[in-house]
Amino acid sequence: METQKKVTVAGAGSWGTALAMVLADNGHNVFVWGNNEKQINDINENHMNSTYLPDIKLPEAIIGTTSLDEALEGVETVILAVPTKAIREVVKKICATAKQPITIVHVSKGIEPDTLMRISEMIEQDGDSNILKDIVVLSGPSHAEEVSLRHPTTVSVSSKNMKAAEEIQDLFINHNFRVYTNPDIIGVEIGAALKNIIALAAGITDGLGYGDNAKAALLTRGLAEIARLGTVMGANPLTFAGLTGIGDLIVTCTSVHSRNWRAGNMLGKGQKLEDVLNSMGMVVEGVRTTKAAYQLAEKYNVKMPITMALYNVLFNNQDVRSAVDALMSRDRKSEMDDLVNILQATK
The missing domain is CATH 1.10.1040.10 (N-(1-d-carboxylethyl)-l-norvaline Dehydrogenase; domain 2)
Structure with missing residues (x-):
């Protein structure tokens, strides 16, 4: 298992929160960044995300924040868990705020109409090359509701840089959440x-x-x-x-x-x-x-x-x-x- 790291999840929806739980279970310090103050307070005060995962108790290692500066301080890996239509805006904000190179792991599933770009292509186009170290995709048959209950789940990670994909594999993998690599x-x-x-x-x-x-x-x-x-x-x-x-x-x-x-x-x-x-x-x-x-x-x-x-x-x-x-x-x-x-x- 990976040594303890600070990892940020950008997006406080059901999938982002479930992945934050996996990372917390692996001993990492996890920040969840979102814009909804009530939701972030729920994460910090009640260790819940009642809006998206009702009745699920979150690990205390998960910290919610509305401050992107706080979320990105000292972070090497950002899990991008926002809808496809918000990808470009959030990537620009992350690259404008981060002060060190980061790997973005996107976990969204979509294609942008009109440009017909895949999500990794959108990130690459709008990301600052001085900040954006690698882009990794994490995907597979995985409902947030079941991951949050720690039910057995398997996913794949892929990247143009397979060394980066292997690092993300190590970051997430545990006895409930199995991660495979795929170069495609x-x-x-x-x-x-x-x-x-x-x-x-x-x-x-x-x-x-x-x-x-x-x-x-x-x-x-x-x-x-x-x-x-x-x-x-x-x-x-x-x-x-x-x-x-x-x-x-x-x-x-x-x-x-x-x-x-x-x-x-x-x-x-x-x-x-x-x-x-x-x-x-x-x-x-x-x-x-x-x-x-x-x-x-x-x-x-x-x-x-x-x-x-x-x-x-x-x-x-x-x-x-x-x-x-x-x-x-x-x-x-x-x-x-x-x-x-x-x-x-x-x-």
């Missing part, structure tokens, strides 16, 4: 982002009452879409058979803990997108990512029928049942075609 940062980030699209669709089919057959088909064909796009973008297809591919897909598409599944479920039951998002209380990354994936499919000329159907539901007001009917009425094809195309894309 493109595949890790693409799998993590696109599975939220399939989770939204899975929630819709469950909301419609279509059962297990439909969900099995959706997960299988959804994974094919993810791999099809990912390999064209330079990912290793084997990554999509791992934790950040099929692993993350399974957990996000089958659990009530998944906010993307819950949002899709509400859409499937007839609720409007605006009402669903207003009622969630947390960011549903799959909505923004659906737009980005739709744009990526057009850019790379990759067929992504599930993504296309969901895009029409979310942004063109298509009825959910008619969207599913359209998917089922597509021209017949061979399942082997996808596998051949994915293999050819890697040559």
Whole structure:
């Protein structure tokens, strides 16, 4: 296990707090930085984050702060646990405040619409090269609610600098939280982002009452879409058979803990997108990512029928049942075609 370090988690949501618990369990001094003073006071006075992880007692080694100066003083590693849309703003603040080189470990899952950048690319673009030492991504099948209960969880870390990834592996790994390394940062980030699209669709089919057959088909064909796009973008297809591919897909598409599944479920039951998002209380990354994936499919000329159907539901007001009917009425094809195309894309 790593020697004791000061580590800062930027973002006091459920995932950031759960990861802070893992780090505290490993003997590190953990600062959680956030803007909500009431929430930070709850962490410090009650050792709770009642807003996002009710009934979970936090280790006393976790200290909340609204001061970024305090949070970054003497820190070498920052865990970036904020929504995709806030990444650029927070990275700029961190780089403007830090007085020493830092490694940023991002744990968010998304792709930026229009720029079509992965999160590590966004961080690299907006980060100060004099401050930003390395960028690492931590991802995998991991609900914050279960990590906070110290249930067995496995994730992957990846980076352009695998020595940095191995250091983060050592920082987090313990008998409840197992960490693997994967050199394929493109595949890790693409799998993590696109599975939220399939989770939204899975929630819709469950909301419609279509059962297990439909969900099995959706997960299988959804994974094919993810791999099809990912390999064209330079990912290793084997990554999509791992934790950040099929692993993350399974957990996000089958659990009530998944906010993307819950949002899709509400859409499937007839609720409007605006009402669903207003009622969630947390960011549903799959909505923004659906737009980005739709744009990526057009850019790379990759067929992504599930993504296309969901895009029409979310942004063109298509009825959910008619969207599913359209998917089922597509021209017949061979399942082997996808596998051949994915293999050819890697040559």
